[in-house]
Amino acid sequence: MPRTGTLTHLPHGPRLPSAASPQSTLSLGVEEEYLLLDARTWQLVPAAPEILADVADSGHAFHGEGTLYQVETATPVHYTLDGLRDSLTGARRVLATAARARGYRLVASASPVLAPPSPLALNLDKERRQTRRALFGPLTDNLVQCGRHVHVGTLDKDTAVRASNRMRPWIPTFVALAAGSPFWNGRDTGHASWRTVAWSSWPSAGLPPHFLSTAAYDGAVRSLVDSGAALDDGMVYWDLRPSATWPTLELRAPDMSPRLDGALLQAALARALVAHATADDPGMITGPTVSDRGLRLARWRAARDGFEGSGLDPFTGAEVPAATLAWQLVDLLGPHLEAAGDYDHVARTLTGMLQHGSSAARQRAAFARRQSPADVLRHLADETEAC
Template sequence: MIEPGKSTIRPGLSRPFGLTLGVEEEFVLVDARTWQLFPAAPQVLAASGGERPTLHGEATRYQLEVSTAVVDTAAQLRKELLALRRELVEAASANGCRLVASPSPVMTLQEPLHLCDDEPRQREQLRRYGALTDSLISCGRHIHVGTLDVDTAVRAANRIRPWIPTLIALGANSPFWDGRDTGHASWRTLAWSAWPSAGLPPHFRSTTHYRRCVRTLLDSGASLDTKMVYWDLRPSERWPTLEIRALDMSASVDSAVLQATLGRALVATALRELAEDLPTPLVREDVLRLARWRAAHDGLEGFGLDPFSGAEVPAAVLAENLLDLLAPELAATGDLDEAGSALTVLLRDGSGAHRQRAVFQRRGQLTDVMRHLADETEGATALPTAG
């Protein structure tokens, strides 16, 4: 994400104002004829004018990442995402490949893993972590909410943790991995959780405790550096933001904006509760861990676990409960109506995982799934036609 300016949160007020947004999105490249992953990231980057803050490579030569500017409104965020995606779609097409918003390598990789040639860090990851690096070919959406100092970000994270499973269910889009249906709506969530520095962050007793947990990851060898703190939710290691990292990548720009505005409203709600000195709701760690797995398994179409009671609840109800909780903050930023409409459409049409499986059931061909994902990605960038 491009560096934000100074904080616009006004001290002493119970409701924070001016929380900014930034989003990072990761994509894979596939051969336009075979639908196999295509290690063309350097060529596509060159066709787009080279690496820069808004566009850069990822861990492998199959992947690219875009980073929006820091924005204040959902409309600005949508404009940023569309412009960056259009640029990549055109550059990919010029190099014989398709840009795909796929969180997972749907089809079996037919060649050795192509890490970035100029990234010694990825080579060291391969040497130290072995087969765990297979999961580097996965794509997520990261939401940055700022501007926050580390102390505030840590305290806000504790209050947001219970809703991470619901966000996972809302974004579930990776049922297929390495040539098979995994039986999960978001297999990326579980595959990525194999990294020892990934998953839900601890409940931090203080900023000192947070820093101690990070230092333990580094000293134990679980992380090479702070970039490898892969928690679902963390203070950013580069920017003065709280970073929500749990979400699968998806083609829908509407979903991206919905997730970002929900993320900002979660932070705003946490800050309001902190200003009012409200107690942090108690959550059993075992229930939260199971809720995260159930969200990854069932996605939006099945059931989840209420993070506070542990009761089994339809995932759609949990999503609606989240919207109700955040309604005051969404209304304050003018995002409530759009968020409500986007959630209604998502519940009606189904999650990305649901739609992928529907495509596969027609002919049983994973190439159809890849074509569907590529078409959705390109369709999401299309300019509106005149009425």
């Protein structure tokens, strides 16, 4: 059967076949955060408690989030993209139906687009959340932004730390691929992922350091807690981290976005990159291959330009199209994507992004028709429900 979306038309040339055929046994799980908006005004509504009560017997894992405008889903453990898609689709449909029944819309957006209420209706159902508000004040206003977290497992902490070290150079590419928050307070920020920029204001967020040992990782987490930058290891908001709860490596960099193909793209690439990162020298922790300064610049450029613009090659610092960096990542991970059965989906989704634009580009096109933020939110809601 001919492959769809092959890489033979890419600017940097075709992917060469590899003699290696690694078999992936790594699992996948995804957490998604959604906004609840009034269907007429497109303003945020603090309706999470009533929606969660409505769907309590649905059989899906739904949770509250940092504000009362948000709900979160968590999939079961999966080994195939088809299974992951089914879980994400089912949960999204349940939530969207419940929201519609109450006059709301479920929106898979990394930002609320319009100015959020002030003060925010924070979710203070736990003492920990009350303490966070008291200690961090206006920083908690950033909680109204939504991310998509991909868990890859099963990994012990030593393996997760080693994999994190080797995956760091590609974090900007994940940011660019998912960029979907160009608007904030009703205006275009000039960034494809404003969430990435705003979320970095948390002292425990941003790029993970390179760790020379698992003990060094544990020491860095203790330093965050001891300094007051984090309440506990659950408040380690790095873009990539060993999960504080599960035996997984958790990719936290991507924006939330409305199309499920984007979620599956992030999941497939994250799993393949973990497989690649743990395939060679599994017992070694090597020195960093990129500078922290260069990686910070690459991450910011990815947040500004997104998929349609330019990125910085984290290994050389050269400016290249962000799409080229994405295809280079696919080239690198080709054998692992093939082994997991994910290659066709990844190639097809990236080809579709080149043709139809990223979420940030589609939002800007919706805005351009009438200069209306409400049109952006209607577009996002419609895409969210078209799963």
